[in-house]
Amino acid sequence: MKFSDTKAPELHKARIEYVNQRWRDLYERQLDVGNRVIKYLILINSGGAVASLSLIGAMKTLDPISGARWMLALFLLGIVVTGLLMAIGGYRLGRVFRGWRNDTDSYYKDELDWEDVLKQDRDRARYFWIADALGWAAFLCFIGGLVIAARGLLFS
Numbered sequence: 001m002k003f004s005d006t007k008a009p010e011l012h013k014a015r016i017e018y019v020n021q022r023w024r025d026l027y028e029r030q031l032d033v034g035n036r037v038i039k040y041l042i043l044i045n046s047g048g049a050v051a052s053l054s055l056i057g058a059m060k061t062l063d064p065i066s067g068a069r070w071m072l073a074l075f076l077l078g079i080v081v082t083g084l085l086m087a088i089g090g091y092r093l094g095r096v097f098r099g100w101r102n103d104t105d106s107y108y109k110d111e112l113d114w115e116d117v118l119k120q121d122r123d124r125a126r127y128f129w130i131a132d133a134l135g136w137a138a139f140l141c142f143i144g145g146l147v148i149a150a151r152g153l154l155f156s
Helices: 009-059 066-110 114-124 127-154
Strands: none
Touching: 009 066, 009 127, 066 114, 066 127
């Protein structure tokens, strides 16, 4: 059913409210989830890098424990991967926003049915494995750095 075919004023109003709520929902999700995950990943990898550099500086050698350079490299890689996650996440959510905006504009112009607007939004918002892979890669960089640190400190 196209926008102008919706004769019931209460349905018209409900759909307009839904469009507006969806905009707010996408915006809030983008800010909330993205900020929490990224802050965590940056915090843990940056903390690991600072701790590694502090250890290297305090011991005045590049290898105060076995694998210290690799430990630092993993923490730094975790920071870089988190940056990629931020960039890709921003682009992806921007694409969802643009699609939603364009589809709702088309709906209001009677170019799309309401059901098509919802379907296309669902299609755009489907699972995006690359974001998960980057998030897990950044976390695994941290875990790898911790394993090297634990091994070096406990077994040196």
